[in-house]
Amino acid sequence: MDRIIRVLIAKSGLDGHDRGAKVVAAALRDAGMEVIYTGLRQTPQMIVQAAIQEDVDAIGISILSGAHMTIFPKILDLMKQNEMDDVLLFGGGIIPKDDIEALKSLGVGAIFTPGASTVDIAGYLKEWVEKHPRFV
Numbered sequence: 001m002d003r004i005i006r007v008l009i010a011k012s013g014l015d016g017h018d019r020g021a022k023v024v025a026a027a028l029r030d031a032g033m034e035v036i037y038t039g040l041r042q043t044p045q046m047i048v049q050a051a052i053q054e055d056v057d058a059i060g061i062s063i064l065s066g067a068h069m070t071i072f073p074k075i076l077d078l079m080k081q082n083e084m085d086d087v088l089l090f091g092g093g094i095i096p097k098d099d100i101e102a103l104k105s106l107g108v109g110a111i112f113t114p115g116a117s118t119v120d121i122a123g124y125l126k127e128w129v130e131k132h133p134r135f136v
Contacts, residue, residue, distance in 0.1 A: 005129050006056040010038040010047045012063060020114070021062035024085075027118030030111050032127065044071060048078040051087060057129050058088040059089060072103050086134045088125070089127045092116065 002069050009025045012016050018040055025035045036054045038047065059079075063071060069092070075089060090109035100111045110124050 003059070005033040005058070005125060006054060007058045007060060008034050008036045008038065008047070008051045008054055008056045009052070009060045010042045012042050012044060012047060012061055012075075013042045013065045013067045014041060015065040016040055017062060017064055018062065019059060020064075021060075024060065024062070024092065024112075024118060024121060028065070028122055028125065030124035031119075031126075033122070044074040044078055047075060048082060048084070049087065051079075052102060056087060057134060058090060061091040061093075062087070062094070063091060063093040064083055066094070066105065068093070069099055072108050073106055076107055086132060088132070089130050090124070092121075 001124045007028055009021050010022050021037065029035045033126060036050065036056065038050050047059060059075070061072065062074065072091065077085060088109045092112035095111055095113065103111060109128065112121055
């Protein structure tokens, strides 16, 4: 792959703990990706709007608040409304296994829980983008 992968990392809702999101953002940058970090307390609308403006390949949501079954579906809905079928939505945080499966069935990509390797996250994104080229 000869183009730079663009990834938006966001913290949605009222959760104020962003260390994990910042660690992932730094690791993806170190892996050669361009990372846009939106900061804390972003609404689904703000996240999707930023993703459109930045023309990203993927949106990564970090969530620890327990609102994942509300926030991810709302972001997916907004992505569909904006015809962002070629953009990956993935996430990380404290999300129960059953909810991870439910989110995946809705169309969310991988969910990385605490302790996940940043190398694995970067590898997943690179592999996904290679399999889903946006610009042919």
